[in-house]
Amino acid sequence: MTEPVIVSDPPSAGPVKHEDLKLLQEVILRTPGDPGLEMCIQCGTCGGSCPSASAMDHTPRAIFAMLRAGMREDVMKSNTPWMCVSCYYCTVRCPQEIHITDVMYTLKNMSLESKVGGNSTASDFSKTFISLVENYGRSFEIGLAGFHNVKHFITRLPSMTPMAIGMLTKKGMSPFPPKRIKGMDQLKKILKRAKELEAV
Amino acid sequence: MTDYLYYPGCSMESSAKAYEASVEAVCGPLGINLKEIDDWNCCGATEYLSLDTTPAYSLIARNLALAEEQANGTRTLLAACSACYLNLSKADHYMHEDKAFGKKINEALAAGGLHYDPGQLVIRHLLDVMFNEVGLDKIKEKVVKPLTGLRVASYIGCMVPRPDYNKHVSDTEHPYELDDLLKALGAEVIDFPLKTACCGGHMTQIGPDTAFELIRRLISAADEYKADALVALCPMCQMNLDAFQGQMNGYFHTNYHIPILFFTQLMGIAFGKNPEDLGFGSELVSAHEAMKRIGIQTPEPVPAKPVAKKPTGLPMPPPRVRAVQQTTGNEEAS
Numbered sequence: 001m002t003e004p005v006i007v008s009d010p011p012s013a014g015p016v017k018h019e020d021l022k023l024l025q026e027v028i029l030r031t032p033g034d035p036g037l038e039m040c041i042q043c044g045t046c047g048g049s050c051p052s053a054s055a056m057d058h059t060p061r062a063i064f065a066m067l068r069a070g071m072r073e074d075v076m077k078s079n080t081p082w083m084c085v086s087c088y089y090c091t092v093r094c095p096q097e098i099h100i101t102d103v104m105y106t107l108k109n110m111s112l113e114s115k116v117g118g119n120s121t122a123s124d125f126s127k128t129f130i131s132l133v134e135n136y137g138r139s140f141e142i143g144l145a146g147f148h149n150v151k152h153f154i155t156r157l158p159s160m161t162p163m164a165i166g167m168l169t170k171k172g173m174s175p176f177p178p179k180r181i182k183g184m185d186q187l188k189k190i191l192k193r194a195k196e197l198e199a200v
Numbered sequence: 201m202t203d204y205l206y207y208p209g210c211s212m213e214s215s216a217k218a219y220e221a222s223v224e225a226v227c228g229p230l231g232i233n234l235k236e237i238d239d240w241n242c243c244g245a246t247e248y249l250s251l252d253t254t255p256a257y258s259l260i261a262r263n264l265a266l267a268e269e270q271a272n273g274t275r276t277l278l279a280a281c282s283a284c285y286l287n288l289s290k291a292d293h294y295m296h297e298d299k300a301f302g303k304k305i306n307e308a309l310a311a312g313g314l315h316y317d318p319g320q321l322v323i324r325h326l327l328d329v330m331f332n333e334v335g336l337d338k339i340k341e342k343v344v345k346p347l348t349g350l351r352v353a354s355y356i357g358c359m360v361p362r363p364d365y366n367k368h369v370s371d372t373e374h375p376y377e378l379d380d381l382l383k384a385l386g387a388e389v390i391d392f393p394l395k396t397a398c399c400g401g402h403m404t405q406i407g408p409d410t411a412f413e414l415i416r417r418l419i420s421a422a423d424e425y426k427a428d429a430l431v432a433l434c435p436m437c438q439m440n441l442d443a444f445q446g447q448m449n450g451y452f453h454t455n456y457h458i459p460i461l462f463f464t465q466l467m468g469i470a471f472g473k474n475p476e477d478l479g480f481g482s483e484l485v486s487a488h489e490a491m492k493r494i495g496i497q498t499p500e501p502v503p504a505k506p507v508a509k510k511p512t513g514l515p516m517p518p519p520r521v522r523a524v525q526q527t528t529g530n531e532e533a534s
Contacts, residue, residue: 030253032253032294032301033293033294033301034298051410052403052414054410054413055407055409082406085398085400085401085402086358087358087398087401088362089358089362089398091363092362092372105249108249109251109253119406121405121406121407122406123251125405126247126248126250127251130247130248130251133242133244133259138213138241139242139245141214141215142214145405148405149405153408159447160447162446163443163444167443170481170483170484171214171215171443171482171484172217172482178210178213181239181241182239183262186314187259189311190258190259190309190312190314191258191259191308193308193310193311194252194254194257194305194311197304198253198254198255
């Protein structure tokens with residue numbers, strides 16, 4: 001007798017919990033506008049159109065099936081939304097006109113809240129980017145790239161040196177943080193209130 | 201002169217200074233008066249949307265509210281960066297479509313004494329304005345130095361044609377605007393199949409292997425079609441294809457050399473502007489050779505100094521100097 005071949009990982013969280021049966025609805029409600037996710041016909045056009053599908057552990061189609069099945073932990077652990085490059089190919093090609101890219105953003109938000117997984121490199125990049133924006137009101141590209149790559153890709157730094165030098169000399173990018181916007185207090189107040197509203 | 205509200209975006213002040221300079225240089229002659237929004241903030245790119253929804257949209261909406269306040273008769277908000285353009289139109293679109301969501305964002309804005317009425321502004325990308333408002337006839341009139349003989353790949357990228365909430369662009373996957381504009385400048389435009397393919401976006405920072413593959417596809421396609429340069433309209437695309445081209449070459453053991461230019465830089469050349477005022481020379485993959493072909497002198501690349509090796513072992517006669525082979529970029533290591 002040969003061992004049965006396991007094609008994909010079995011659900012890790014065991015039996016589906018009752019509250020997770022509404023997982024699909026939760027994703028839909030958290031996405032601005034009407035994403036139309038319940039209309040998915042599992043055709044796979046999204047995964048076939050995706051430029052970074054090869055880096056994903058589940059294709060978008062599989063993720064939508066897993067949402068329907070209430071496999072919360074598996075979806076939250078998946079790196080799929082984090083590999084999304086926001087190219088919107090899936091969104092315009094979907095025969096059911098589902099706002100797939102927006103759903104991916106929602107899944108990223110939920111995966112950070114759930115604390116079970118996600119992709120630390122990707123979520124760290126977002127966090128570093130935003131901490132700089134929340135501080136200066138503008139993004140600080142050199143600081144972001146430097147900080148992020150030292151933290152996550154330290155072995156790649158030698159190969160990046162010529163590029164970094166080019167950025168500073170040819171492109172004339174400043175190694176210093178940008179000037180703070182005048183309305184920094186206003187922006188902080190807006191974001192503070194927005195975070196309270198998000199939590200509701 | 202027509203007034204337009206203008207949202208430059210952070211890249212224009214750091215990595216895409218060439219875009220900023222060339223946009224300013226070509227807008228004047230075409231009668232576009234850019235009124236920069238006072239005290240704008242970062243749009244959050246694709247990163248804030250990944251973390252939190254309401255704060256991300258509020259960050260974008262602050263710009264919309266400021267623009268509406270400062271509108272003074274104009275309704276069109278212009279962005280030159282594709283990601284900024286999409287974020288601004290995305291916030292406007294969803295605040296309009298989903299009333300409850302719009303109310304929530306306005307509640308956050310109210311904490312800073314701001315308010316935005318969704319639908320008040322028409323958000324457009326610079327290419328769209330050039331093509332549909334200024335028009336090719338007017339652009340042709342200004343051409344004094346046609347780009348005859350320059351073979352270019354027109355690359356639009358993702359975020360202008362998709363999802364294109366307000367249907368400003370001709371097609372989601374094969375739009376013709378940039379092709380026609382470059383043809384109007386006299387350039388030879390190749391039928392580039394990857395016109396709206398992805399440049400890798402933020403993957404250069406989170407999954408470099410994936411990013412290099414996406415960059416390779418674009419660069420190798422442009423090279424196969426024998427393009428002299430690839431023309432982009434987004435700071436992110438330009439940065440990925442230009443700055444990471446060397447690393448991509450290292451990763452795949454290839455030797456591509458495709459300069460990446462902004463479409464406004466080529467417009468400026470065709471309008472007879474000085475290349476240095478258009479930010480030429482700031483690209484990491486030098487456009488010197490390509491521009492020389494049509495008789496434009498741009499700053500020469502600084503030749504990389506060969507690393508001097510210390511002599512080791514027995515004294516040997518100096519190596520014979522081999523004739524330098526012309527590299528075409530086609531020689532992928534097998």
